[in-house]
Amino acid sequence: MLWRLLESVHGHLGILATLALLHPAILLRKGKVMSFGRKWATALSALLVSSAFGFGLLIYGEYRLVVKREIFNRSEGIGMLFETKEHLAYAVLALTLGATVCAFLAPRERKDLRKAASWLFGMAAILCALTTVLGTYIASFYGFPNP
């Protein structure tokens, strides 16, 4: 029951993270100064991505024992898709953290740096969307058993 719940929370956080990453990608695209709203959008997207990744790590031990083995037994291709999702998730985390540092620390007059951060957020959003689609597909194939 608990693992099923955590798996769902992980998935929902992933979807929220995808949407949240689009926000700073759009808001910073012209390189405007970090207003209160832009700061919030950037910090929130970093927090959601980190939380989704953290939840993934939290359930991974049990997932490997209960779910992953069964997925590989049923279909190696889908098992490897899980691996792909895992790799993409790491890229999302790295890009988001880098872009967040850049967006917060770029001096006021450095529009170009904030634009670069917006590109990184955009790329992270694309990768996060892919991760979420793969995760949803894999979870619909086989997940933690229902109580």
Place this chain on the structure above:
Amino acid sequence: MATKSRSKSKDKRTRVAIAGLAFGIAAATAYMVQRVFELHTSEPVDLMTMLSETRVGFTWRSITAGWLGLLAAAASYMLSSKIEQIFSNRPRLGPTLAIVWLVCLIASTYWWA
């Protein structure tokens, strides 16, 4: 005096911002390169062995990639003015590289297929 220290602080912030960008790109690249290298050099996979090994593999790949990302960030902190020079002279270089990098990164995750 105050102006000098303010400009010094701005310079430092610019360098750290560039280092942040470098960390993001370098850590993700390092992770994928390690993964592709592993898949390229490993023999056909025994599923049961792989299931017990992947967690260790993932953790180490992540830590190593994070470390390499930090090294890249430190290098770009030192070389930030040169990096800025390269990109400011060629405004289309950044977006082009970003798109090419993204396509390569996504393609590399399907190396197993």
